[in-house]
Amino acid sequence: MTAAVSTSVLTIVRGRDDHLRALMMGLSQQSVPPGELVIAWMQAEKAEALPVLSFPVYHVFVDGDDLPLAAARNRAAEAASGLHLIFLDVDCIPSPTTVEAYTRALTLHDGVMLGEVHYLPGGLPRFDGDVAVLESHGLAHPSKPVFPPIGVAEEPDSGQLWGLSFALRKATWASLGGMDEDFYGYGGEETDLARRASKAGLRTYRVGGARAYHQHHAVHIPPLQHFDHILRNASLYHAKHGVWCMDYWLTQFAERGLIDWTSTAPEIRLLRRPLDRETDAARQPDHVLFS
Numbered sequence: 001m002t003a004a005v006s007t008s009v010l011t012i013v014r015g016r017d018d019h020l021r022a023l024m025m026g027l028s029q030q031s032v033p034p035g036e037l038v039i040a041w042m043q044a045e046k047a048e049a050l051p052v053l054s055f056p057v058y059h060v061f062v063d064g065d066d067l068p069l070a071a072a073r074n075r076a077a078e079a080a081s082g083l084h085l086i087f088l089d090v091d092c093i094p095s096p097t098t099v100e101a102y103t104r105a106l107t108l109h110d111g112v113m114l115g116e117v118h119y120l121p122g123g124l125p126r127f128d129g130d131v132a133v134l135e136s137h138g139l140a141h142p143s144k145p146v147f148p149p150i151g152v153a154e155e156p157d158s159g160q161l162w163g164l165s166f167a168l169r170k171a172t173w174a175s176l177g178g179m180d181e182d183f184y185g186y187g188g189e190e191t192d193l194a195r196r197a198s199k200a201g202l203r204t205y206r207v208g209g210a211r212a213y214h215q216h217h218a219v220h221i222p223p224l225q226h227f228d229h230i231l232r233n234a235s236l237y238h239a240k241h242g243v244w245c246m247d248y249w250l251t252q253f254a255e256r257g258l259i260d261w262t263s264t265a266p267e268i269r270l271l272r273r274p275l276d277r278e279t280d281a282a283r284q285p286d287h288v289l290f291s
Contacts, residue, residue, distance in 0.1 A: 122286030185229030
């Protein structure tokens, strides 16, 4: 089993120590291991008792009380030595062929690569390396397109990029300037990257064999716990591109009388912030997987 020394896997972490350990367990079972794992910690110290891997693991630390998601991905990419960058959310356990499939796709195509994500329910035992358990419980997101079993399929909608699992050549990432660090907190930074990539003429591809399994965490419908961040980042995106992102959630906020907004509005007008009891009520039971 030869390592894909040209490929770096990057993840960003705040809390979720057990999810990170499961991600690393998944990386230990790759058909073609990556050359390295870079972990960007959005906290002061790294977690203890992390798995020992057969390839180097590097750690960088990123300041910011609000979730500095864009900045953390940029710091991880800057620290990476690989020609190819695979971004995996800390909640994702890669299937055994994820690194191999992404690496092959990036070797053949210069573009934005998307991996399929299947969602796991709450209450599963801690991942012990048995991928068959993940496969038997994971469900595809109903709004996402179908992925090819192997190879790549061109995806006409660049907005399908989701921060859970995607990959680019490092030189391509650098040519785009990475992620815009004016986005902070939850939402919008990956959609902005996708739009800029599309404007630069880069194609988007769905990659077969790069499946990951999303470990469960609580879902809020709508995501009122991120209310201020979503309003801020959606407004920033609109100022940059002249169209709205996260419009599905903005519609939900408007329907609840929190904002005055439509898809053709030039701005979001805040009517009121959600009450704590509304945010608590938006939290869904563990059998709800999708927001």
